[in-house]
Every structure is written in C-alpha cells, then in structure tokens.
Amino acid sequence: MLEITPILQKSKKEPLYVQLYQYIKEEIISGAIPANSRLPSIRQLHQYLHVSRNTVEAGYHQLLIEGYVESKPRSGLFVVDLTSTIPLTQAPPYESRSQQVQEASTIDIDFRYGTVDSEHFPSSVWRKLTLQFLHSDQQQLFTYGDPQGEFDLRQQLATYLHFARGVHCSPDQIVIGAGIQHVIGVLAQLLRNDSTVAIEDPGYDGVRAVFSNHHLPLIPIPLDDGGMRVDDLMKSNATIAYITPSHQFPCGMVMPLKRRLQLLEWAQEKDGIIIEDDYDGEFRYVGKPIPALQGLDQHNKVVYLGSLSKSFLPSLRMGYMILPFPLLARYKQMFRLFDQPVPLLSQLTLTEFMKQGHWDSHIRKMRTIYQKKQAVLIAEIEKSFQNQVELLGKEAGLHLLLAIENGMTEEELIEKAVRKRVAVYPVSRHMIEPSTHQKPMIQLGFGGLSKDQIIDGVNRLKQAWL
Numbered sequence: 050m051l052e053i054t055p056i057l058q059k060s061k062k063e064p065l066y067v068q069l070y071q072y073i074k075e076e077i078i079s080g081a082i083p084a085n086s087r088l089p090s091i092r093q094l095h096q097y098l099h100v101s102r103n104t105v106e107a108g109y110h111q112l113l114i115e116g117y118v119e120s121k122p123r124s125g126l127f128v129v130d131l132t133s134t135i136p137l138t139q140a141p142p143y144e145s146r147s148q149q150v151q152e153a154s155t156i157d158i159d160f161r162y163g164t165v166d167s168e169h170f171p172s173s174v175w176r177k178l179t180l181q182f183l184h185s186d187q188q189q190l191f192t193y194g195d196p197q198g199e200f201d202l203r204q205q206l207a208t209y210l211h212f213a214r215g216v217h218c219s220p221d222q223i224v225i226g227a228g229i230q231h232v233i234g235v236l237a238q239l240l241r242n243d244s245t246v247a248i249e250d251p252g253y254d255g256v257r258a259v260f261s262n263h264h265l266p267l268i269p270i271p272l273d274d275g276g277m278r279v280d281d282l283m284k285s286n287a288t289i290a291y292i293t294p295s296h297q298f299p300c301g302m303v304m305p306l307k308r309r310l311q312l313l314e315w316a317q318e319k320d321g322i323i324i325e326d327d328y329d330g331e332f333r334y335v336g337k338p339i340p341a342l343q344g345l346d347q348h349n350k351v352v353y354l355g356s357l358s359k360s361f362l363p364s365l366r367m368g369y370m371i372l373p374f375p376l377l378a379r380y381k382q383m384f385r386l387f388d389q390p391v392p393l394l395s396q397l398t399l400t401e402f403m404k405q406g407h408w409d410s411h412i413r414k415m416r417t418i419y420q421k422k423q424a425v426l427i428a429e430i431e432k433s434f435q436n437q438v439e440l441l442g443k444e445a446g447l448h449l450l451l452a453i454e455n456g457m458t459e460e461e462l463i464e465k466a467v468r469k470r471v472a473v474y475p476v477s478r479h480m481i482e483p484s485t486h487q488k489p490m491i492q493l494g495f496g497g498l499s500k501d502q503i504i505d506g507v508n509r510l511k512q513a514w515l
Contacts, residue, residue: 053082053089057100065100069108077117077128084130088118114258157470158506162299162448164497165363169418174407179398187397194393196384198225198369202396205403206355206369213412214330215340216353218371224380225369227390229328229356230259232370236324236352237263239372239379240289247287249277251479253298256291256326265289269481272297276304279311288321294342295330299479299492301442301450303333309342316350322376323351329359331412333445334420349373357399359447359496360412367391367399419447425500426493429507434515439488447496450476452488455514459489462514469509 055072057065076082088094091109095102109126112118118126182190197203203220210216226232233256246260250269260267268285270277276297282290290312294304316323325342333339343353353371372380389396402408426449427440434453441450457465459475466473476490495503 053094055098057098064104066104066107066111069098069100069104070111073108073112074115074117077131082128084128086128087124088126088128090125114254114261116258116261119262155467155470156472158498158502158509159472160474160493160495160498160506161472162474162492162494162496163358163363164494165359165361165447166415166418166422166496168499169414170362171407171411175398175402178401178405179394181401182394182397189397190393192393193388194396196387196389197221198223198389198391199393199396199400202400202403203369205400205408209403209408210341210353210355210371214327215344216371217344218353222371222374222377223369224372225367225389225391225396227366227368228358229326229354229368230255231390232354232368233259233324234263235380235384236370236376237265238383239376240265240322244289245285245287246289246291247277247282247285248291248481249293249297250481251299251476252291252481253293253326253328254479257481260291267481272300272302274302275308276302277308277312279308279315282312282315288319289324290315290321291324291326292342293326293328295327295333295339296442296445298326298328299442299448299450299476301444301446301448303339303444304342306339309345312342313346313348313350317348321350322373324354325351326354328354328356329446330355331360332416332419332447334416334423335444343371346373349375352376360415361408365395365399367395419496422495422498422500422503423449426495426503426507429504433507433511437515441490448492448494451491451493453491453514454488457489457514459491462489462491465513466510469513471506471509471513473510 053073053076055069057068059065061068073082088109089097091102091105095105109118113120113126117129119129120126200220202225203223206223207218207220210218224232224235226235237260245266245268247268247270248257248260250271257267268287270281270285272278276294277290277292292304292312294309296303312323315321323342327341330341341353343351351373354368356368357365358368423443427443430438430440430451437453437455439452441452443449453462459477463473463475474492476492498506
C-alpha cells in the first residue's frame with residue numbers, strides 16, 4: 050500500500066477533495082503511482098493528511114467513477130492498468146459537489162437524494178422478526194444459502210411485482226444481489242463482449258461508472274418529454290439500452306406507453322436488450338400507475354432491475370434483477386460457483402416481513418407520507434420563488450429538479466446554499482455532454498426530511514438565492 054503526500058491548500062479556489070483527486074489522477078497518468086497499487090484506506094489517509102473523511106471519500110469516489118481506480122471487496126481501492134483499458138467517457142470533476150465534503154456540523158438541512166424517512170420505518174416489527182430467527186434453532190443460518198437468493202424471498206418478490214408493477218416472471222428468473230450497482234456489475238459480465246450500451250443523458254452516474262469499469266462502450270442518448278429518444282437510439286450502433294422509464298433519473302419524466310412499445314420494437318429489430326431500472330417505481334403520485342416495461346415484453350428482451358434502497362432500507366444493501374431466459378441460462382453457467390453476497394439473515398427476515406403483509410402496508414403508508422412531503426416542498430418553492438423557477442419530475446419519486454435563472458451558476462447556487470447551512474446537489478454530474486444553454490438545475494431530495502425541515506430549508510434557499 051502506498052503513502053501519498055499531496056499538498057492540499059485551503060486557500061485555493063478548488064475544494065480539498067478536488068485537489069486530492071487531481072493529484073492522484075496526475076500521479077496515475079504519469080506512472081508515478083503504478084498500476085495495481087493499493088491506495089491508502091479512507092481512515093488512514095484522513096488521519097495522515099489531517100483532513101475530513103468526507104474529503105478523502107469524495108476524492109476517491111471521483112477517481113472510481115472515472116475509472117482510474119477499482120474497488121476490490123475487502124481489499125480496498127487499486128489503481129487500474131490504463132494501458133489495457135479503452136478510453137472512458139470523462140465525467141466532469143465534481144467541483145459543484147463541494148457541499149458534500151463539508152464537515153457534517155456545517156449542514157443543518159440536507160436535500161440529498163436517496164435518503165428515506167427513518168421516523169416511519171417499522172423498526173419494532175423488523176427487530177422482532179430478526180430476533181425470531183436468531184433465537185430459534187435455525188440451522189439454515191449456518192449455511193451459505195442459495196447462490197441466487199433464497200427461493201421463498203424470490204417467490205414473494207415475484208408475487209409482489211406481478212400485482213404491484215405488472216411484472217411477469219417466475220422465482221427462478223430473479224437474482225438477488227447487494228444493491229443495484231452490484232447486480233449491474235453481474236449483468237455486465239453476462240452481456241456479449243461486443244455490446245455497446247446506450248444510456249440516458251442525463252442519467253444515473255452510478256450505473257454509468259459500473260458499465261465503464263467493465264469496459265463496455267457507452268453512447269449517450271438525449272432525452273425529450275417522453276424519456277430516451279428512440280429515433281436517436283435507432284441511429285446509434287447500441288445493442289443495449291439502459292433506461293429508467295417509470296421515473297427518469299434525474300429529470301423525473303414518466304415514459305408513456307407508446308414510447309415503451311417503440312423501445313420494445315427497437316430491441317426486437319436489433320436483437321438488443323433493454324435494461325429497465327425501476328428504482329422507485331412504487332412512488333407515483335399523479336395519474337394511474339404505468340405497468341413495468343418488462344410486463345409488455347413478449348420476446349425476452351427486457352432485464353428488470355429493482356432496489357430496496359428507496360422503498361425500504363438503504364443499509365440493507367439488497368437489489369435484484371429479473372433475467373430473460375437466454376441471459377438466465379448464461380448466468381447459471383457463469384455464476385454457478387459464486388456465493389450469495391446478501392446476508393442470509395436479512396433475506397429470511399425480509400421474506401417473513403413480506404409473508405405477514407408488512408411490506409404492502411409499509412409501501413402504502415410511505416407512498417402517502419412521501420406524497421405529502423413532496424406537496425409541502427412544491428408549495429414552499431412556488432410561494433418563495435414564484436415564477437423564477439421551474440420544477441421538474443413532480444409525478445413520482447423522492448426528488449425534484451429545480452431549474453432557476455437568477456444569474457448564478459450551478460456551483461454558485463450550491464455554495465450560497467452551504468453558507469445558509471443547506472446542502473443541495475448538482476444535475477451536471479449526471480450529464481455526459483453538459484449543455485451550455487440550459488438553466489442551472491439543482492436536485493432536491495426530500496425523503497429523509499421532515500415537513501418542518503423542508504419549509505426551513507426552502508426559506509434558507511430563498512435567502513441564499515434571491
């Protein structure tokens with residue numbers, strides 16, 4: 050493991066994590082840090098440099114998503130051999146994420162996307178079910194479990210998804226994994242070596258990083274009001290399309306049925322695959338629910354992805370994918386010797402939680418709670434900013450986009466908010482080809498905030514921006 054000694058200066062315009070990221074990147078490119086070298090752990094480097102853990106974590110994260118380093122489970126971060134990799138699409142440095150490396154004590158209200166409402170989590174029920182397995186004579190807990198995920202859990206998921214999202218599958222088609230990024234990593238290994246992936250632009254940067262780390266060429270496809278533009282997809286040489294049709298991330302539009310059918314036609318004509326990420330499909334607030342694209346598929350062309358991070362508990366680290374039969378056969382061949390990464394106790398507890406009806410009641414309750422929070426956020430923004438802003442993505446999900454034109458850049462908006470002890474987040478990080486003509490946009494997550502915090506936060510943003 051290396052010892053590195055960058056010179057980090059608080060007096061510089063660039064945040065400390067950007068300075069750290071740039072230093073390590075330049076050392077890697079120049080060869081001063083050799084390929085396959087292990088970087089110091091976050092704890093070791095933050096103690097050595099006397100900077101916050103957040104600073105080190107943010108710098109490392111940028112190196113990771115740009116493909117300069119890779120994470121090896123239980124081992125750490127290692128430098129990638131750039132001589133053997135294809136050129137990666139460079140994401141813009143996260144200079145506009147400076148609020149994320151602030152000490153936690155400097156932020157009172159965090160509009161971070163991905164946080165959930167902890168106050169209404171059914172802790173007592175979850176604890177009771179967990180202890181039930183721990184206190185009983187469960188020899189099963191001393192085994193590795195089913196490599197694909199416990200069958201009873203997959204059966205519960207198949208039943209739930211059929212009725213809630215219109216998904217058609219057998220339990221055997223479901224593969225449990227440690228979150229969306231993990232299952233995407235497994236899926237990337239199942240795709241053909243000559244696969245080219247079309248991704249939404251803007252789109253989820255976490256998945257983009259996984260595809261890049263697996264050396265799959267990426268083609269950004271622009272969006273319109275219906276989501277990914279199929280005419281641009283048709284013109285590309287992509288064989289895979291990754292989409293978030295139920296609530297496009299981050300822009301928030303819902304893909305209409307006609308566009309979904311067009312995508313299925315593209316997959317049939319190109320012999321391609323559609324990866325449908327239904328990351329928060331449970332939370333739709335306007336109009337009738339639109340069934341998942343997978344339920345419309347008649348030709349085994351759709352891989353369906355789901356996550357429990359938004360609907361239940363992020364720290365559970367559980368996601369799943371539903372594989373069409375051709376990919377399922379390949380999965381069983383390639384991963385037959387791999388063990389299941391999700392703890393067996395968590396799987397058993399969730400299975401019983403679903404069997405007893407707690408899952409359905411929790412989703413219904415949280416849908417109502419999140420809809421009320423979103424309504425408060427929208428009302429406060431409209432009252433505070435009136436016609437100076439545009440809100441996007443109001444139909445579903447746990448975040449909104451705020452487009453504002455007050456003469457400030459995205460970076461300035463974020464910095465001004467930090468001065469009021471409020472954290473807001475950029476949209477540019479999700480763009481491969483940032484537009485220089487559109488208004489600055491800010492992402493506001495509201496799932497983990499109380500109504501009072503939302504009101505206070507918007508008032509502080511008004512003071513910061515007007």
